[in-house]
Amino acid sequence: MKENLNDLSTFLTVIQEGSFTRAAVKSGTSQSAVSQTISNLEARLQLKLLNRTTRSLTLTEAGERLAQLIGPALEEISDGLEQLSDLRDKPAGRVRISADEYAIQQVLWPKLAPVLRNFPDIHLELITDYGLVDIARERFDAGVRRGGLIAQDMVAIPISAEHRMVVVVSPRYLPTQDFPETPTELLALPCINLQLPTHGQNLSWTFLIDGQEQKLRVKGQIIVNGINQVHQACLDGYGFAYLPQALVQNDIASGRLLTVLDDFTITFPEYYLYYTSRLKSSAAFNVIIEAVRHKN
Numbered sequence: 009m010k011e012n013l014n015d016l017s018t019f020l021t022v023i024q025e026g027s028f029t030r031a032a033v034k035s036g037t038s039q040s041a042v043s044q045t046i047s048n049l050e051a052r053l054q055l056k057l058l059n060r061t062t063r064s065l066t067l068t069e070a071g072e073r074l075a076q077l078i079g080p081a082l083e084e085i086s087d088g089l090e091q092l093s094d095l096r097d098k099p100a101g102r103v104r105i106s107a108d109e110y111a112i113q114q115v116l117w118p119k120l121a122p123v124l125r126n127f128p129d130i131h132l133e134l135i136t137d138y139g140l141v142d143i144a145r146e147r148f149d150a151g152v153r154r155g156g157l158i159a160q161d162m163v164a165i166p167i168s169a170e171h172r173m174v175v176v177v178s179p180r181y182l183p184t185q186d187f188p189e190t191p192t193e194l195l196a197l198p199c200i201n202l203q204l205p206t207h208g209q210n211l212s213w214t215f216l217i218d219g220q221e222q223k224l225r226v227k228g229q230i231i232v233n234g235i236n237q238v239h240q241a242c243l244d245g246y247g248f249a250y251l252p253q254a255l256v257q258n259d260i261a262s263g264r265l266l267t268v269l270d271d272f273t274i275t276f277p278e279y280y281l282y283y284t285s286r287l288k289s290s291a292a293f294n295v296i297i298e299a300v301r302h303k304n
Contacts, residue, residue: 013082013085015045015048015049016049016078016082017082018031018035018042018045018046019045019046019049019057019071019074019075019078020075020078020079020082021034021035021042022042022046022058022065023067023071023075026065027065028042028043028046028065046058053070053074055068055070055071055074056068056070056071057070057071057074058071098129098291099127099129099130099290099291099292099294099295100127100129100130100291100292101129101130101131101290101292102131102132102133102292103130103131103132103133103149103150103290103292103293103296104133104135104147104148104149104150105132105133105134105135105148105149105150105151105152105281105296106135106137106141106143106146106148106150106151106152107134107135107136107137107151107152107153108136108137108138108152108153109136109138109234109235109236110171110235110252110255111152111153111168111279112134112136112152113235113236113255114252114254114255115152115167115168115279115300116134116152116167116300117134119167119299119300120132120296120299120300123295123296123299127292127295129292130292130295130296132296135148138204139204140153143282143283143284144284149283149293150281150282150283150293150296151281151282151283152167152279152280152281152282153279153280153282154171154276154277154278154279154280155277155278155279155280156277158280158282159282161284161285162282162283162284162285163282163283163284163285164280164281164282165280165281165282165297165300165301165302166278166279166280166301166302167278167279167280167281167300167301167302168278168279168302169278169302170275170276170277170278171252171253171254171275171276171278171279172252172253172254172273172274172275172276173214173250173251173252173253173273173274173275173276174250174251174252174253174256174260174267174270174273175194175213175248175249175250175267175268175269175273176242176248176249176251176256176259176260176265176266176267176268177242177247177248177249177265177266177268178242178243178244178245178264178265178266179263179264179265179266180244180245181198181245181246181247187268188248188268188269189269190217190269190272191213191215191217191222191224191269191272192224194213194224194226194248194269195224195226195227197226197228197247197248198227198228198229198246198247198248199213199226199227199228199247199248199249199250200228200230200231200232200238200241200242200246200247200248200249201226201227201228201230201231201232201238202231202232202233202234202235202238202250203231203232203233204233210225210226210231211250212224212225213225213226213250214274215269215272215273215274216272216273216274217272221274226248226250228246228247228248229246229247230246230247235251235255238250238251239251239255239256242256242265243259243264243265248268252276278302281297281300281301
């Protein structure tokens with residue numbers, strides 16, 4: 009038996025409004041038309057759905073069960089049609105994304121900058137955060153984190169390749185020192201620390217030693233809370249720095265920075281854009297997703 013979705017929608021409206029008259033007003037039709045629709049629906053189903061008196065309107069057992077079955081489904085259909093209608097509209101509105109500093113600078117911005125010129129009505133907020141922010145509670149549309157740090161109930165889209173880390177130092181520092189041959193030697197050498205604003209702790213330097221990942225807590229004269237400040241302090245000769253290779257590749261190529269301990273450095277997983285599965289994607293958000301999606 010195939011039922012008319014409009015008839016089922018009218019049935020739900022009657023329940024929500026509690027009367028045929030109010031349901032008719034909401035639907036923009038007559039009270040008699042609503043009554044006839046419900047009568048026809050009951051006849052086709054061969055079930056009484058509503059108990060009607062001059063003073064009240066109540067569901068029968070069959071009516072209650074039907075409402076439970078079709079209510080969520082019709083809501084999903086309605087939401088889906090709204091999302092389709094968004095595709096006809098000009099992408100506009102605010103999109104808020106939480107990400108760490110490197111992801112914003114090296115992954116998101118290079119992909120989004122040219123796209124935003126074509127969509128001047130999209131307003132983008134990129135908020136630096138190193139923690140695992142609750143994007144729903146903090147009213148973000150999406151977050152960006154490395155793989156392995158994202159809750160399983162989130163939709164996650166890869167937006168970058170893997171990121172190799174390197175330990176770099178300025179030639180201005182090294183003439184007075186020998187190259188460290190093992191990561192643990194860094195514990196006695198000046199290193200530039202990145203303090204994570206969210207956690208209040210310095211970022212551990214992770215190395216692969218004897219086939220196992222090992223985290224080191226290094227020390228030094230300089231502690232900053234931004235990766236760009238780490239980079240600059242390293243260029244200025246204040247010690248060793250632990251940075252993504254992509255961030256310092258030009259400095260390495262030009263000789264402004266030297267790499268050490270290359271046999272011990274690790275590669276972090278790719279970045280993902282993640283968002284709640286309950287998000288009703290807007291046209292603007294869909295533009296952002298397609299712009300940042302990683303293409304092999």
